[in-house]
Amino acid sequence: MIEDLFFIEKQAYRESLMHRLDARVKIILAFAVIIAIVAVPYSIMVYTVGATFFLFFLILWAVSKLPLSVYGKRLVAIVPIWGIIILFQIFFKNKYYTDYHVLYTLPLGISIYTESVEFASILAVKFLISISFIILLSSTTKMQDLLQGASRLGLPAEIALALGMMIRYLFVFGYIFRKVNETLKTKCFDAFDRHLPYRYRLRQLGYTIGTMFIRSYEQGERVYTSMLCRGYGRESHLFITKKPLRGFEWAFLIISLTFIIAVPVTIWLTALRFF
Amino acid sequence: MHLIETRDLCYSYPHSVRALEGINFIAPRNARIAVIGSNGAGKSTLFKHFNGIFKPTSGSILIRGEPITKVNIREVRKFVGIVFQNADDQIFSPTVEQDVAFGPTNLGLDEETIHHRVHEALKIVGIEDLAGRVPHHLSGGEKKRVAIAGVIAMEPEVLVLDEPTAGLDPQGVHDLIGFINSLSKQYGMTVIFSTHDVSLVAEVADYIYVMNKGRFVAEGTVEQIFMQPDMLKSMRLDVPVLPKLLRSLQKQGVPVSMAYTYEDAENALVQAYKGKS
Numbered sequence: 001m002i003e004d005l006f007f008i009e010k011q012a013y014r015e016s017l018m019h020r021l022d023a024r025v026k027i028i029l030a031f032a033v034i035i036a037i038v039a040v041p042y043s044i045m046v047y048t049v050g051a052t053f054f055l056f057f058l059i060l061w062a063v064s065k066l067p068l069s070v071y072g073k074r075l076v077a078i079v080p081i082w083g084i085i086i087l088f089q090i091f092f093k094n095k096y097y098t099d100y101h102v103l104y105t106l107p108l109g110i111s112i113y114t115e116s117v118e119f120a121s122i123l124a125v126k127f128l129i130s131i132s133f134i135i136l137l138s139s140t141t142k143m144q145d146l147l148q149g150a151s152r153l154g155l156p157a158e159i160a161l162a163l164g165m166m167i168r169y170l171f172v173f174g175y176i177f178r179k180v181n182e183t184l185k186t187k188c189f190d191a192f193d194r195h196l197p198y199r200y201r202l203r204q205l206g207y208t209i210g211t212m213f214i215r216s217y218e219q220g221e222r223v224y225t226s227m228l229c230r231g232y233g234r235e236s237h238l239f240i241t242k243k244p245l246r247g248f249e250w251a252f253l254i255i256s257l258t259f260i261i262a263v264p265v266t267i268w269l270t271a272l273r274f275f
Numbered sequence: 276m277h278l279i280e281t282r283d284l285c286y287s288y289p290h291s292v293r294a295l296e297g298i299n300f301i302a303p304r305n306a307r308i309a310v311i312g313s314n315g316a317g318k319s320t321l322f323k324h325f326n327g328i329f330k331p332t333s334g335s336i337l338i339r340g341e342p343i344t345k346v347n348i349r350e351v352r353k354f355v356g357i358v359f360q361n362a363d364d365q366i367f368s369p370t371v372e373q374d375v376a377f378g379p380t381n382l383g384l385d386e387e388t389i390h391h392r393v394h395e396a397l398k399i400v401g402i403e404d405l406a407g408r409v410p411h412h413l414s415g416g417e418k419k420r421v422a423i424a425g426v427i428a429m430e431p432e433v434l435v436l437d438e439p440t441a442g443l444d445p446q447g448v449h450d451l452i453g454f455i456n457s458l459s460k461q462y463g464m465t466v467i468f469s470t471h472d473v474s475l476v477a478e479v480a481d482y483i484y485v486m487n488k489g490r491f492v493a494e495g496t497v498e499q500i501f502m503q504p505d506m507l508k509s510m511r512l513d514v515p516v517l518p519k520l521l522r523s524l525q526k527q528g529v530p531v532s533m534a535y536t537y538e539d540a541e542n543a544l545v546q547a548y549k550g551k552s
Contacts, residue, residue, distance in 0.1 A: 144369035144409055167369045171411040222364035225328055229357045230425065231349055231381030238368060239376030239389055 023149025312486030356431030
């Protein structure tokens with residue numbers, strides 16, 4: 001998990017047109033796609049809209065020059081969270097359908113419905129598109145740029161300051177975690193080493209986690225002290241300068257937004273179906 | 276009127292023994308003051324009183340002749356800048372520029388002034404090219420400079436450095452010596468620092484306070500303090516290598532005058548050699 005943090009950062013530091021694009025453009029783009037796909041009614045029309053958006057995503061991903069394996073790895077990492085939610089939908093009826101037809105009957109009176117499977121697949125498309133654009137955003141934008149972009153778009157100063165500190169100390173603790181791990185390895189401790197007693201391994205892990213908690217608490221105290229030394233108060237905020245978007249960025253943003261709005265509207269009006 | 280003055284300052288941590296006992300400290304204008312002492316002597320605790328982070332249990336602390344109150348606390352923190360030992364405690368913003376700008380932003384300055392101050396501070400510590408970098412990509416020495424720049428950007432008149440050489444490589448220590456001296460000579464700032472590194476003290480300080488178990492056990496000029504090797508040893512400290520060597524040579528009959536800095540020691544040895552030949 002901690003190593004994923006460094007992995008994401010490594011991708012965000014690559015060089016491409018997508019990486020150079022102002023964070024605000026990418027944030028607006030990602031949120032526009034998410035709102036558009038979520039706003040599409042629960043019908044099979046979602047497949048066509050989803051496929052068009054996914055194609056758009058693939059083009060942008062290609063522009064970012066990132067390997068598809070990066071996308072794959074990050075997508076798989078999120079599957080346990082959203083995959084289970086979607087999978088369970090096939091066993092339940094929902095408010096979007098009135099008639100249900102049993103597709104399979106399982107023991108203990110559990111049934112899988114055709115309509116529920118369709119609903120789950122629609123949900124999967126919506127999730128996939130939303131997550132893909134979030135992955136694109138976070139893989140091509142440095143965390144500090146994301147924060148600055150969000151602040152320039154109107155994120156409240158208090159939240160920006162807290163998020164800024166969170167980003168900073170996420171990495172500080174990432175490095176501390178690495179050092180603790182290295183120390184444990186130096187002392188030949190492996191939590192999965194079956195030669196060591198189970199209780200002993202559990203206790204050592206408990207100590208390690210406890211130490212991390214204490215260190216984070218103490219770090220928090222020291223940081224707060226140093227913030228006070230530099231005049232921290234109710235009005236404190238991150239220093240973020242004004243930065244106008246360049247002509248190219250405006251053009252890209254307008255064209256992309258037009259496309260994102262036009263796709264679901266056109267498909268809805270023309271009843272165009274790819275599937 | 277002194278910039279900082281403490282009178283019989285005492286401090287106890289909650290549910291703990293006394294950390295400071297009867298501290299009388301004076302920081303005049305444009306001075307370079309070293310507070311030396313072993314671990315746990317109370318140096319950091321004392322420093323935290325200089326800008327109102329800690330309040331004395333008894334005694335008083337005066338900043339430009341005035342006690343620290345809720346009304347003047349912001350002004351005091353602008354006046355006395357503290358750089359802590361661990362730079363990671365002090366760098367809490369996502370980028371170097373934003374971190375250095377934190378103090379000036381809190382002072383309510385306009386964007387242009389903040390920008391100017393940030394880049395001036397980065398220039399003074401020699402890391403202007405790191406403005407857009409993220410702190411976790413910096414080396415220990417670079418982080419230390421960022422932490423110092425963050426305090427300098429507030430334009431304090433007194434700079435307090437807690438163990439400034441901790442974790443620095445020899446070049447980093449050398450740069451820091453030059454930097455501390457330039458703050459005093461070029462900008463007329465008062466610099467107060469704590470250290471275990473006695474060789475650094477001779478190069479940088481005009482006046483020394485020796486601390487042990489929350490008390491000042493000695494104070495004086497570099498010469499006055501380093502003439503007491505037994506006292507320093509009993510405080511788990513030592514005399515710097517150069518005066519130690521010169522004293523040893525003197526004892527063996529070499530007519531060499533005492534010196535404490537590298538430059539002075541070099542001159543003393545050259546003079547002794549020339550005198551002999």
